[in-house]
Amino acid sequence: MELKNAVPWGRSLAEYKKMFCLSEHDLTKSILGCGDGPASFNAELTKLGGSVTSIDPVYSFSHDQLKSRIDEVYDEVMPQMERTKSNYLWSTIASVEELGKIRMAAMGTFLADYEQGKQENRYIDAALPKLPFEAQQFDLAVCSHFLFLYSEQLSLQQHLDAILELNRVAKEVRIYPLTTLKGEQSEYVEPLLMHLAARNMKCTVSRSDYRFQKNAVNILTITP
Numbered sequence: 229m230e231l232k233n234a235v236p237w238g239r240s241l242a243e244y245k246k247m248f249c250l251s252e253h254d255l256t257k258s259i260l261g262c263g264d265g266p267a268s269f270n271a272e273l274t275k276l277g278g279s280v281t282s283i284d285p286v287y288s289f290s291h292d293q294l295k296s297r298i299d300e301v302y303d304e305v306m307p308q309m310e311r312t313k314s315n316y317l318w319s320t321i322a323s324v325e326e327l328g329k330i331r332m333a334a335m336g337t338f339l340a341d342y343e344q345g346k347q348e349n350r351y352i353d354a355a356l357p358k359l360p361f362e363a364q365q366f367d368l369a370v371c372s373h374f375l376f377l378y379s380e381q382l383s384l385q386q387h388l389d390a391i392l393e394l395n396r397v398a399k400e401v402r403i404y405p406l407t408t409l410k411g412e413q414s415e416y417v418e419p420l421l422m423h424l425a426a427r428n429m430k431c432t433v434s435r436s437d438y439r440f441q442k443n444a445v446n447i448l449t450i451t452p
């Protein structure tokens with residue numbers, strides 16, 4: 229991965245809890261965060277005593293490289309958000325400015341934890357569709373804002389391979405959102421549900437507790 233192609237933009241533990249409807253019991257599980265990038269999910273939950281391993285190809289970069297890329301991306305993303313703000317609901321987060329503050333706070337928490345987390349193997353440089361883990365190593369895998377969101381860049385087969393790999397390494401998989409960057413449900417949702425059902429995998433599409441991008445209301449859960 230080239231750093232200039234990475235768009236680090238990370239969410240908080242509070243947002244992960246809502247996106248994935250994580251109960252207090254879920255937070256005690258061994259969790260894989262897939263494509264966590266600069267989210268503060270791992271840093272915050274680890275501090276509370278949780279067990280989280282995050283994987284992302286951006287973890288090949290150093291703290292300083294990621295920090296300067298985050299600053300560059302902030303300057304690129306904020307005007308984009310201003311232009312596209314009608315695609316979002318501004319009830320929980322009141323404005324583009326507040327969004328910027330929330331994201332930068334989450335990414336600051338990530339950066340402060342990054343070196344230690346790398347030493348503790350909580351931030352691992354890896355990428356779907358091949359993960360360096362044993363079968364069923366995790367109780368739960370969560371994947372936020374990667375699969376489905378980039379349906380224009382990733383094929384149906386790449387989605388299927390990624391989901392099968394997540395299902396290999398974790399007993400339960402939750403993916404959010406099921407919408408693309410344009411805010412429409414990904415065209416891959418229905419064919420993937422059929423592929424997974426044909427493999428006798430139990431898939432449920434249900435409501436997420438998180439609301440920000442319009443139409444991004446559903447979460448896909450895959451259980452044994």
Ligand SMILES: C[S@@+](CC[C@H](N)C(=O)[O-])C[C@H]1O[C@@H](n2cnc3c(N)ncnc32)[C@H](O)[C@@H]1O
Pocket residue numbers: 234235236237238239240262263264265266267283284285286354355356357371372373374
């Ligand atoms: C929009 S960010 C989402 C970050 C975080 N999950 C969140 O919601 O705050 C998408 C992330 O997917 C990561 N990514 C890109 N290719 C990947 C792959 N093949 N496997 C896993 N993650 C990947 C990117 O590096 C980036 O950090």
